[in-house]
Amino acid sequence: MTALDIGNALTRYLSERASKLDSYAHQELHRFASHIGREKLIEQVRAPHVAGYAEAEVSKGGDVKGRLDPVKGFLTYLSKKGLHTENLSTHVKIPRPSIKGGAVSTRPAFQTMEMTQSGLEARKKELADLKGQRPEIVQAIRTAAADKDFRENAPLDAAREEQGKIEARIRDLEEEIRRAEVVDAQGGSGVGVGATVTLRNLDSDKDETYSIVDTMEADPASAKISVSSPIGAAIAGKTEGTQVSAQTPKGARRYLINKVKFQV
Structure with missing residues (x-):
């Protein structure tokens, strides 16, 4: 039996089945290989490794079958090609989809x-x-x-x-x-994506103005911050007149929300 590591075995498998696997399957197989260890020899992969990975995927919910079916196929391939003495695919347990109100639930909330x-x-x-x-x-x-x-x-x-x-x-x-x-250009009851916010820095007694954007548009150098940034998270959902504290890269800062404006 040829000694081969997971990474190279996967490359061989994908090369042989290129026309039968879609990009989603490719991604899930690469993710599995990264989890197990691409340089790990196939014979060093044990049932607990596979079962643990499968159980973790099941616990995440969502499209469990779509994520684990490609893995089962790859493990079956390893067994059929004589690259592993055990068919590890039997340790990938995919639960049946739940049925609610007569319909199969395929997507989580x-x-x-x-x-x-x-x-x-x-x-x-x-x-x-x-x-x-x-x-x-x-x-x-x-x-x-x-x-x-x-x-x-x-x-x-x-x-x-x-x-x-x-x-x-x-x-x-x-x-x-x-x-x-x-986001609705009219805004909501507090600071959110799409708002332009003027803050009074209570430590320096100076005004700072930020545009609240989503993570892809964030550019602190241009005063565009996301709600996941330290200041953005501190003011998210807050209204004018509210005092907040934010732990910034330069240390703790206190702010007063002076003005919240949504562009029409």
Whole structure:
């Protein structure tokens, strides 16, 4: 039996099944390989490693079957090719989807993600650009894998790593777009995405003005901060006249919210 590590075995598997696996399956397989350890020899992978990974994925909820089916297929392949003495796919337990009100529940409840229209458009553009890179990456992997030397193949490793990064980013963007809730330009009852906020720094007695944007648009140098930034988190949902404290990179700061304005 040939000694092969997880990373190279996965490359071989993806090369042989390129036309049968979609990008989502590629991403989940790369994620599994990273979790187990790409340099770990296949024979060193044990049932508890696989079962633990599967249980963690099940606990996350969501599209469990979509995430674990590719892993089961890969583990079955390792067994059929004689690369592992045990069929580890039997340790990937995928629960049956729950049925509520006569319909199969395939998606979990999720929280919306507030963003500006420009933030949403920026995500869509980046997603389209990344998807456009897929054919080039796939071809790079096929070309690098053609020499059949999986032990020391820097171009193959680089292409495989790049594919993993791209697919991970694509998944993040698709999820953010799915959860997107474009903010109402009229605003709400307090500070939120889309607001321009004037704060009085109670330590320096000077005014500071910030635009509250989503994370993709954040640019502190241009006074654009997200609600996940120290100051943004401190003032999120607060109204004019409220005093807040924020732990900034320069230390603790106290602010008074003087004005909250939403562009019409």
